[in-house]
Amino acid sequence: MPITFHPDPEPDTDVAGGTARDGDERGRDELTARILARGDASISATTYSSDTDGEQLDLADRHALRRVAGIRTDIEDVTEVEYRSLRLERVVLAGIYTSGDVADAENSLRELAALAETAGSEVLDGIMQRRNHPDPATFLGKGKAAELAEIVAETGADTVVADGELAPSQRRALEDVVKVKVIDRTALILDIFAQHAQSREGKAQVELAQLEYLLPRLRGWGESMSRQAGGRVAGGAGIGSRGPGETKIELDRRRIRTRMSKLRREIRDMAPSRQAKRADRKRRDVPAVAIAGYTNAGKSSLLNRLTGAGVLVENALFATLDPTVRRAVTPDGREFTFADTVGFVRHLPTELVEAFRSTLEEVGDADLLLHVVDASHPDPEGQIRAVRSVLGDIEGFDVPEIIVLNKADIAEPETIARIRSQVELSAVVSARTGEGVEELRELIAEHLPRPAVEVDLVVPYTRGDLVSRVHETGEILSEEHVEQGTHLHARVDAALAAELTAAA
Structure with missing residues (x-):
């Protein structure tokens, strides 16, 4: 079913239900076409791969668990339950923009559609409204909320996804109007992270973020969550029915806090292993x-192209979460490491930023940052600002940055030229075709820190291990084999320079 987004025709005012449907149909189709345009913030069914991506067995496993469209979930015979497939959840989007122009609002709603598809849903429709601020009661205005209820009833949607963070009272009030489940952007992103986390640390970080989000939004359903167990004695239940005097919702909150404390300890206990590996490299x-970089900008594809790591590649948002570290060598023979990190997105939930702070340490401790940008996106500058705002939260972050404009094979040359004129260091590449990758390697080698000590000496042939270490970690300026040993002119670190001097 094609998606038809209903914009708010009157800026800064609320509208009654149905008003947005009376506009020009041709104009509405143009808006729909823009929002449904593929190759930008939205995902598509096609994932382009290259010969450097490996066998991608993890991707096949992930697709085997995907829900499918058009399959019923209601069954008549209970024996069929093991063999049925779950259909895609049917959702309607609701967005508000308080500042900026319509193009910014469309990009945000297009990104929300991509997030919903990645989470395993089918986007049926959408609605946008221009307001000075969200309605404190129902997020949308009264008229727009009524119009949203009509759209939900017409499309048979299961869920409404709001493009923003809803207060618990707003979520409950909007559910009362539309009569289906309502979630916000934060809950949607957390759900995607929960699906894609693979490592033990990643799963713990996602669960911690989910519980932090859930705790203030926990709500009761009637007497089962609101009444004290001890009150049943006064009601005539008799001896043996006296409870602890806590309501069910208070017990659940206490259990959540206990679980959060345990998760924080587990994540803290996992830190020494990561720190030991980092300390060995240092x-x-x-x-x-x-x-x-921004999610779906092509970070994993670029890592595969540069190192042959075989990391999972998928045309979806937050396809990979766990950091991957791979060894690489510069064109002049110096050894270094690449570390792929989790992607970013506009309005990244603060719970996730806190939970993944240990993962972001890889960025803060790096010597050079490759900031990958999707040059084919409608708003690449907005992506750059979103990533830099998150990186700015890392304490003491001061790492040289190279802007890598990826997907150059499908990007507009004017967009590439505009961005390159705004940044100091940049490279234009296509991880799919390999265009510009060699130039990027040379740029990385040029800006990596070089060994500080220059040595010019003869190493005896009996100390070939030292020569090997110079090749691995140093920079060879000249090398000659003479009668006494290997004549090296190179730049190395201070510790290795001392060993070379002692051996010579």
Whole structure:
């Protein structure tokens, strides 16, 4: 079913239900076409891969668990329950823009549609409204909320997704109007993270973020959550029915806080292993390059192209969450590491930023940052601002940055030229075709920190291990084999320089 987005025709005012439907049908189709345009913030059914992506077995496993469209979930015979497939959840989007122009609002709603599709749903329709501020009662204005209820009834939707963070009272009031489940952007992103987390640490971080989001939004359903167990004695229930005097919702809140404390301890206990690996790289003076950027900008594809890591690649938002570290070598022979990190998005939930702070340490401790940008996106500058705002929250973050404009094979040349004129260091690549990758390698080698000590000496042939270490971690300026040993002119770190001097 095609999506028809209903914009608010009157800026800064609320409208009654049905008004937005009386506009020009041709104009509405143009809006729909813009929002449904593929190759930008939205995902598509096609995932383009290259010969550097490997076998992608994880991707096949993920697709095997996907829900499918057009399959009924209601069954008559209970014996069929093991063999049925779950259909895609049918959702309607609702967005508000308080500042900016219509193009910004369309990009945000298009991104929300992509998030909903990634989470496993079918987007049926959408609605937008221009307001000075969200309605404190129902998020949307009274008229728009009534219109949304009509759209939900007409399309047979299961869920409404709001493009913003809803207060518990707003969510409950809007559910009373539309008569279906209502979730907000934050809950949607958390659900995607829960689906895609693979490692033990990643799963713990996502669960912690979910519980932090759930705790203030926990609500009761009638007497089962609101009444004290001890009150049943006064009601005639008799001896043996006296409870602890806490309501069910208070017990649940206490259990959530206990679980959150346990998760924080587990995440803290996982830190030494990661720190030990990082300390070993620092001890050997191995430079680190971090890959960061907006979700679905092509970070994993670029890592596969640069190192052959075989990381999962999918045309979806937040396809990979767990950081991946791979060894690489510069064209002049110096060893360094690439670290792929979690993607970012506009209005990234603060709960996720806090939970994944340990993962973001890879970015803060790097010697160079590759900031990957989707050059084919309608608003690449907005992506850059969103990523930099999150990175700015990392304490003491001061890492040299290279803007990598990816997807150059489908981007507009004017967009690439505009962005390159606004940044200091940039590279234009296509991770799918390999265009510009060699130039990027040279740019990385040029801006990686170089060994500080220059040595010019003869290493005996009996200390070939030292020569090997110079090749791995140093920079060879000249090398010659003479009668006494290997004559090296190179730049190395201070520790290795001391060992070379002692051996010579």
